Amino acid sequence: MRRAILMLLPFLLALALAVPAGAVNPDEILKDSALEARARDISKGLRCVVCQNQSIDDSDAQLARDLRMLVRERLVAGDSDQAVIDYVVSRYGDYVLLRPPVRATTAVLWLGPILFALIGLLGIVLYFRRQSSAGPAAGSGKDAGK
Numbered sequence: 001m002r003r004a005i006l007m008l009l010p011f012l013l014a015l016a017l018a019v020p021a022g023a024v025n026p027d028e029i030l031k032d033s034a035l036e037a038r039a040r041d042i043s044k045g046l047r048c049v050v051c052q053n054q055s056i057d058d059s060d061a062q063l064a065r066d067l068r069m070l071v072r073e074r075l076v077a078g079d080s081d082q083a084v085i086d087y088v089v090s091r092y093g094d095y096v097l098l099r100p101p102v103r104a105t106t107a108v109l110w111l112g113p114i115l116f117a118l119i120g121l122l123g124i125v126l127y128f129r130r131q132s133s134a135g136p137a138a139g140s141g142k143d144a145g146k
Helices: 002-017 033-044 062-076 081-092 107-134 141-145
Strands: none
16 A cells, blocks of 8 residues: 555656646747737736636636637737727626726626625624623523522
């Protein structure tokens, strides 16, 4: 048994140290390193609408790959970073941004978590106030006979 563990140890160590590869495929990478750096920066700020919690730079979804290619095509065509972002937002809405702007239409995204935290905190405070005001039950247990 011990020998089997020792034989598996190098394999397990290699597995633990393996670094996951990025989602960007080699055929997507631009030859111009400056444009590629801009494409990666833009991609890190755009949400994968399939995965929802990942940027398109990190996602393996086909739609994320298509969006990464779109970003690169627009940059090669001469669009500015903001023009590329505006184009993607015009097609998918503010939801595609990992950090949506603060507007009346996105206020719930920004204020919702704060409101839920305040409601939860209020609930905790009220719970503990009720517990402390109720106190121990009168005349119960060993103290009743004294």
